[in-house]
Amino acid sequence: MSLSLLEDVEDYVEQSLKTGIPQQFLRSKKQMMERMSEITAGINVDGLHPKEKADFVLSKDIKSLHHIGDIVSIQQYKVIKIDCITPAGKAVSFSLSMEAPDSSLLCVPLSSLRCSLVPVGKGNQPIHSTVTTTSTDPGVYRIQCNPSTRGTHTVKVQVYDVHLEDTSLVISFNPYLGSITPVRAINGLKGPWGVAVSDDNHVIITEHYGDCITILDREGKKVKS
Secondary structure: OOHHHHHHHHHHHHHHHHHOOHHHHHHHHHHHHHHHHHHHHOOOHHHHOOOOOEEEEEOOOOOOOOOOEEEEEHHHOEEEEEOOOEEEOOEEEEEEEEEOOOOOEOOOOHHHEEEEEEEOOOOOOOEEEEEEEOOOOOOEEEEEEOOOOOEEEEEEEEEOOEEOOOEEEEEOOOOOOOOOOOOOOOOOOOOEEEEEEOOOOOEEEEEOOOOEEEEEOOOOOEEEO
16 A cells, blocks of 8 residues: 555545544445455465564674674574583572574573473473573573483473474482482492493492592492592
8 A cells, every 4th residue: 555545545534524424434434444354355464474583682793883783583592501400409400501603692581481301211291390590690591390200301492482402411310309219239438429420331439538539330340449
């Protein structure tokens, strides 16, 4: 619709109101509404909505005085950092951040960020989590959840209605459950402090009082200290 046509319609409406004949104006309004319905009927409304979420981010490389930023799709962001797991009562928590192609961190309202964990190979039921943040670390989000099993978990992050690329998180053991039955007791360790498992199934233990690192095989026998 051209500007001149809109101006003609405006003049016509003003004249109709000045004549004091409301019936004539209502008839014209009905005709215009019918005409608008005919025009909009051929428009694909779904095609007017964006297919992806995007945000305006500042550019680190100023190309000109008029170029201050770029439109970056949220799909281009990825989870780049997951900190160590720490106990939080009967839950566990960890922090994560999301990075754009230009290495800038993604900062979004907490209401638009969702995170869940899915145990790999142990069902597809997601473990929902609580997302928080701190004023001291912009772009870093704290995730707290109650995992029910150890092992590899898939971390699923959703910003608005866009799913970011999945990443993995390994929960080596979960000592925060209500009851745990030990499978085997290993003697001879002096204040075991940290535990890790290597790719070849060796157990690596740091001994606090022994001031050493002990390596055990998968049967619990000492290989090296």
